[in-house]
Amino acid sequence: xxxxxxxxxxxxxxxxxxxxxxxxxxxxxxxxxxxxxxxxxxxxxxxxxxxxxxxxxxxxxxxxxxxxxxxxxxxxxxxxxxxxxxxxxxxxxxxxxxxxxxxxxxxxxxxxxxxxxxxxxx
Numbered sequence: 723x724x725x726x727x728x729x730x731x732x733x734x735x736x737x738x739x740x741x742x743x744x745x746x747x748x749x750x751x752x753x754x755x756x757x758x759x760x761x762x763x764x765x766x767x768x769x770x771x772x773x774x775x776x777x778x779x780x781x782x783x784x785x786x787x788x789x790x791x792x793x794x795x796x797x798x799x800x801x802x803x804x805x806x807x808x809x810x811x812x813x814x815x816x817x818x819x820x821x822x823x824x825x826x827x828x829x830x831x832x833x834x835x836x837x838x839x840x841x842x843x844x
Contacts, residue, residue, distance in 0.1 A: 746770060 747770040756772060757764040 743774075747774075 750769040750773075752769055753766055754769050754772065755764055755766050
């Protein structure tokens with residue numbers, strides 16, 4: 723139920739922002755000249771195109787930086803997971819060695835106890 727309400731709210735917000743952008747683009751169609759002072763480049767464009775390009779450039783730069791951060795975190799977690807798997811396998815190997823040593827000690831103690839039990843019975 724809450725998910726459906728959030729979905730409807732997202733659609734309403736998207737439509738409102740889209741309407742604002744369309745009205746902005748229709749009202750701001752005057753040409754402007756963009757120049758980069760140290761460079762000899764000048765571009766004549768409309769205001770809304772310059773602002774939309776700036777917005778999308780910022781959006782994609784932010785998206786790219788987030789992707790880099792997320793990939794670094796995933797690689798860090800992957801390294802941690804590999805370390806955990808390595809340590810788990812080491813624990814398993816040590817446990818098997820301990821079990822083998824315990825079995826050998828039990829067999830040895832049984833062999834040591836058998837002659838004594840035989841002597842006591844007779």
